[in-house]
Amino acid sequence: MDGTDILVSSVLTVITAATPLAFAALGELVVEKSGVLNLGIEGMMIVGAIVAFATGVTTESTILAILAGALAGAVMASLFAFTVLVLMSNQVATGLALTIFGLGFSALVGHGFVGVSYPGLIKLDIPVLSTLPIVGPILFAQDVMVYLSVAMVAAIAWFLTRSRAGLILRAVGENHDAAHAIGYPVIRIRFFAILFGGAMAGLGGAYLSLAYTPLWVENMTAGRGWIALALVVFAAWRPWRAFFGAYLFGGITIVQLHIQGVGVAVPSQLLSMLPYLVTIVVLVFISKGSVRQRLSAPGSLQKNFYAAS
Amino acid sequence: MSNLNVIKRVRRSVVLGVSALILAPMFLSGANAAEKMKIGFVYVGPVGDHGWSYEHNQGRLAVQTAFGDVVKTTYVESVPEGADAERVITKLAKSGHKLIFTTSFGYMNPTLKVAKRMKKTKFEHATGFKRSKNVTTYSARFYEGRYVVGHMAGKMTKSNVIGYVASFPIPEVIRGINAVTLAARKVNPKVQVKVIWVNSWYDPGKEADAAKTLIDQGADIIMQHTDSPAPVQVAEKRGVWSVGQASDMSHFGPKTHMTAIVDNWGPYYIARTKAVLEGKWKPKDTWGGFNTGMVQMAPYNKRLPEDVVTLAKSIHQGIGDGKIHPFTGPIKDQSGKVIIAAGKTADDGMLAGMNFYVEGVVGSIPK
Numbered sequence: 001m002d003g004t005d006i007l008v009s010s011v012l013t014v015i016t017a018a019t020p021l022a023f024a025a026l027g028e029l030v031v032e033k034s035g036v037l038n039l040g041i042e043g044m045m046i047v048g049a050i051v052a053f054a055t056g057v058t059t060e061s062t063i064l065a066i067l068a069g070a071l072a073g074a075v076m077a078s079l080f081a082f083t084v085l086v087l088m089s090n091q092v093a094t095g096l097a098l099t100i101f102g103l104g105f106s107a108l109v110g111h112g113f114v115g116v117s118y119p120g121l122i123k124l125d126i127p128v129l130s131t132l133p134i135v136g137p138i139l140f141a142q143d144v145m146v147y148l149s150v151a152m153v154a155a156i157a158w159f160l161t162r163s164r165a166g167l168i169l170r171a172v173g174e175n176h177d178a179a180h181a182i183g184y185p186v187i188r189i190r191f192f193a194i195l196f197g198g199a200m201a202g203l204g205g206a207y208l209s210l211a212y213t214p215l216w217v218e219n220m221t222a223g224r225g226w227i228a229l230a231l232v233v234f235a236a237w238r239p240w241r242a243f244f245g246a247y248l249f250g251g252i253t254i255v256q257l258h259i260q261g262v263g264v265a266v267p268s269q270l271l272s273m274l275p276y277l278v279t280i281v282v283l284v285f286i287s288k289g290s291v292r293q294r295l296s297a298p299g300s301l302q303k304n305f306y307a308a309s
Numbered sequence: 310m311s312n313l314n315v316i317k318r319v320r321r322s323v324v325l326g327v328s329a330l331i332l333a334p335m336f337l338s339g340a341n342a343a344e345k346m347k348i349g350f351v352y353v354g355p356v357g358d359h360g361w362s363y364e365h366n367q368g369r370l371a372v373q374t375a376f377g378d379v380v381k382t383t384y385v386e387s388v389p390e391g392a393d394a395e396r397v398i399t400k401l402a403k404s405g406h407k408l409i410f411t412t413s414f415g416y417m418n419p420t421l422k423v424a425k426r427m428k429k430t431k432f433e434h435a436t437g438f439k440r441s442k443n444v445t446t447y448s449a450r451f452y453e454g455r456y457v458v459g460h461m462a463g464k465m466t467k468s469n470v471i472g473y474v475a476s477f478p479i480p481e482v483i484r485g486i487n488a489v490t491l492a493a494r495k496v497n498p499k500v501q502v503k504v505i506w507v508n509s510w511y512d513p514g515k516e517a518d519a520a521k522t523l524i525d526q527g528a529d530i531i532m533q534h535t536d537s538p539a540p541v542q543v544a545e546k547r548g549v550w551s552v553g554q555a556s557d558m559s560h561f562g563p564k565t566h567m568t569a570i571v572d573n574w575g576p577y578y579i580a581r582t583k584a585v586l587e588g589k590w591k592p593k594d595t596w597g598g599f600n601t602g603m604v605q606m607a608p609y610n611k612r613l614p615e616d617v618v619t620l621a622k623s624i625h626q627g628i629g630d631g632k633i634h635p636f637t638g639p640i641k642d643q644s645g646k647v648i649i650a651a652g653k654t655a656d657d658g659m660l661a662g663m664n665f666y667v668e669g670v671v672g673s674i675p676k
Binding site for chain 1: 320359506513514543
C-alpha cells in the first residue's frame with residue numbers, strides 16, 4: 001500500500017472508531033443540557049448493540065436493525081426517566097444501576113447470538129464525489145450511520161442554540177424552578193430529553209455491533225459509554241466540541257497503534273494512555289478562557305426537580 | 310409537602326416490592342445435596358467470548374458430564390484480575406467449593422492469598438508459575454501450535470510481514486510471538502513480525518483497530534493473542550489470512566481463517582477432579598501440549614494449498630512425537646546474540662520466563 005492508501009485507510013479506521021462515541025456523547029449532551037446526569041449510557045449502548053444485532057440477523061434489514069437499536073436505548077432510558085423524574089431517586093445511583101443492569105441483560109439476550117456473523121453496513125457511494133482522490137472515500141463513501149452522526153451534530157447544535165424549543169430545554173437545565181415558574185413542563189421536557197439521549201446511546205451501540213465489529217460478544221462496549229460521558233464534560237457541553245472530541249480520541253487511538261506497529265521504543269502502556277490524555281488536555285484547553293465557558297455546566301445538573309407549588 | 314411524602318412512599322414500596330421479587334428465589338431454593346463435591350471456575354472473560362473462557366467452560370461441561378451427579382460445578386465469568394478476583398475466589402472457597410480453577414495469569418497472587426487462608430481447598434491456577442501446598446499450576450504449550458502456524462504463515466505470506474495483535478507483555482505471549490517468528494523464518498528468512506499491544510485480553514473494538522492498522526502497515530497474515538474474533542473478522546473483510554485464538558473462529562472468516570490453536574481442557578479437568586475425589590491430588594505443574602491433546606489444531610481451511618497443510622500436519626506430528634522442539638538452537642535475539650546454541654533446546658524454565666524477542670520481530674518489548 002502506498003502512502004495515500006495508508007492515509008485514507010487510517011482515516012476510515014478513525015471514523016469507524018469515533019462514530020459510536022459521537023452518538024453517545026451527543027445524546028448525553030442533550031440530556032445534561034436539560035439538567036439530568038445519566039450515568040446509564042454504557043448500559044443503554046450495550047442494550048442497543050444486542051437488540052440491533054439480533055434484529056439485523058433475524059430480519060436481515062439494516063434499517064430495522066438501526067431503528068431497533070435506537071428504540072432499545074430509548075426504552076432503557078424510559079426506565080431511567082421514570083425512576084429519576086417521577087420517583088425522584090438519586091440520578092447517579094440510578095444511572096449506575098442501569099448500566100450494570102444493561103450489561104447483564106444484554107448478555108442474557110445475546111446468549112444465542114454469540115458466534116453469529118453479520119455482513120456489516122454497506123458504504124453508500126455518492127456518485128461522482130466518491131471517486132475524488134483521498135477525500136472521495138473519506139467523505140463521500142461512508143455508511144448511513146456516519147452520515148447520520150454528522151447530521152445529528154448539526155441538528156443538535158442548531159436545536160440548542162437557534163430554536164425556541166432548545167432554548168426552553170436549556171432554561172430547564174439552567175434553573176428548573178424558574179422554568180417551572182414561567183410555566184414550562186419541566187418533567188415532560190426532561191423525559192423527552194432522556195429518551196432522546198437513550199436513543200442516541202442505542203444508536204452508538206448499534207454501530208458497534210453492526211459496523212465496527214459486526215458480531216456480538218458480551219461487554220463489547222468496553223467502557224465507551226464512560227468515555228462519551230467524559231467527552232461531554234471536557235467539551236463544555238457544546239455539540240461540535242463533543243463531536244470533535246470523539247474524533248480526536250479515535251484519531252489518537254489509531255495513531256498510537258501505528259506508532260506501535262512501526263516499532264518505536266515507547267512503552268505500549270504509555271501509548272495506550274495517549275488518547276485519554278490528549279483528549280482531556282485539548283478539550284480543557286479550548287474550553288477554558290471566558291467566564292461564560294466556565295459556567296456552561298447546566299445550572300440544575302443532577303438536581304432532582306420537585307414542584308414546590 | 311404531602312405530595313413529596315406520597316412520592317417517597319411510592320418509591321419505598323417500589324423498592325421493597327422489587328427487592329422481594331429478586332430475593333425470593335434465594336429463600337425458596339431447597340437444601341443442597343450435601344454429598345455433591347462442588348467445583349468452582351473463575352473466568353477472566355465471558356463464556357460468550359467464543360475463545361479463551363469459552364474453552365475453559367467447555368472443559369467444565371466435560372467434567373459435569375463425566376461425573377454426573379457426583380459433582381456440582383459453578384462458574385463466575387468476567388472477573389477482573391486484581392482485588393475483585395480475590396473476593397470472588399474467597400467466596401467460592403467459603404461456600405464449600407473443594408476444587409477451584411482460576412483461569413487467568415493475573416489471578417496468580419489472589420489465588421495464593423486465598424489459598425493461604427483456606428487450607429482445605431485445592432486451587433488450580435492456569436498459566437501461572439507460583440505453587441504452594443494447595444495451589445498448583447497448569448498450562449498448555451500453545452507455542453507448539455504457534456510453531457505450526459508460523460510455518461504456514463512463512464509459506465503463505467507475500468509481503469513478508471506478519472501482524473500480531475497481542476494483549477499483555479507476559480512470557481506466555483512473548484513465547485507465542487517468538488515461536489511464530491522462528492517458524493516463519495525457517496521457511497522464509499525475510500519474514501518480519503509486527504506486534505501491536507492492546508493491553509487487554511478482550512476488547513473487540515481495539516483488537517479490530519489493531520488488526521486494521523497492522524494490515525495498513527503491510528501485514529498479509531494476522532495472528533492474535535487476544536480473545537475475541539474481531540481480528541479474524543477484519544482479516545476476512547480485507548482479504549488477508551488469519552489464525553484463530555483458543556477456539557475455531559472460522560465462522561468469522563470462512564475464506565481466510567487458516568486454522569486456530571484450540572485449547573482442550575476437558576481431559577485435564579476430568580483427571581484433576583478424579584484426583585480430588587480419590588484423595589490423590591498433589592500440587593504438580595502440568596504443561597501439556599500436542600502430546601497429551603491439551604493443544605489441538607482446528608480444521609485447516611480448504612483454500613490452503615496442499616503442501617502447506619501437509620507441512621503443518623507434519624510439524625504437528627513431529628512435535629507431538631517429541632522429535633521437533635520449537636525452541637531448538639541456534640536462536641538469536643534481536644541484537645544478534647546467540648541465546649540458545651545450535652542443537653540445544655530451551656528448557657521449561659527459560660520458556661516460562663521468556664522476556665526477549667528473537668530476531669525478526671519488529672520493535673521492543675514494553676517494560
